[in-house]
Amino acid sequence: MGMLDRYKKKTGFIQLLNLLETSSKTKQEQFLNLIHQENPHWEEALKKRILNIDRIVSWNKETLAEIISRVQPLTLAVALRHFSEEKRNNILAVISQSEQRKIHNLVTETNPTPAEVATCISKVVVEVRTLIQQGIIKLEKIDPELSIPENIEELLSQKQVSTHNYTEQQNSPSTNQQETTESKISEAETNLDFSGFFQKTKASGASSLEEKSEVPKNNKEELDFLKKKVNLLASENTQLKQELSILRNKLEQIKKIA
Secondary structure, eight states: OOTTGGGSSTTHHHHHHHHHHTSOHHHHHHHHHHHHHHOHHHHHHHHHHOOOHHHHTTSOHHHHHHHHHHSOHHHHHHHGGGSOHHHHHHHHTTSOHHHHHHHHHHHHHOOOOHHHHHHHHHHHHHHHHHHHHTTSSOHHHHOGGGOOOTTHHHHHHHSOOOSOOHHHHHHSHHHHHHHHHHHHHHHHHHHOOOGGGEEEEEOTTOSSEEEEEOOOTTHHHHHHHHHHHHHHHHHHHHHHHHHHHHHHHHHHHHHHHO
């Protein structure tokens, strides 16, 4: 079972998006990297729609005022530590003077750690995502690029997946390796030129041509060439084993993160 399988049902995309938005930057990148390797289309769609505090504060004044009114003042004050003083003033300009003073006082009185700032930013993002799901904030009007089609899971499943699923490779590694190796051997054999072994000669008293086998003059060169091909295939086989080992390690990473 692939990592994405549990999210391919209806509303699964939103669930995965919520997971990414509430993860730390490092963990978010790890998730996206794993998703990309399993299905680049999902990774692209998710990355395009991830909410962040910088994107949120760029929205129009009416929307920003609505968000600020619904976030706990202390949470907002700590989250605003992410911005410069000038930027904080611009953000708070959408609310009344009395409310601005209240938030400014909280900003001054608090001395949060970077982890606490990150936590409060995450809370703001969660609140905004909730407002979007409730229909209070309409992304199609204020930020169309972030809007999510209702049937996005179905749309993504219809796209051709360009990367292999980890689980499929884990379930049949030897088969995949054998098929890949056989394919390469077949390709190598196809590319070999054996034309030197045959020549067409005219038969005595006949008008048709027939193929006659003869020992090529450059037999030693052909033999050396074949040896090089064998060595190349052996090297590729070793590389396939290494790639399989890497895939197994990545699968273990998925299990740990999930």
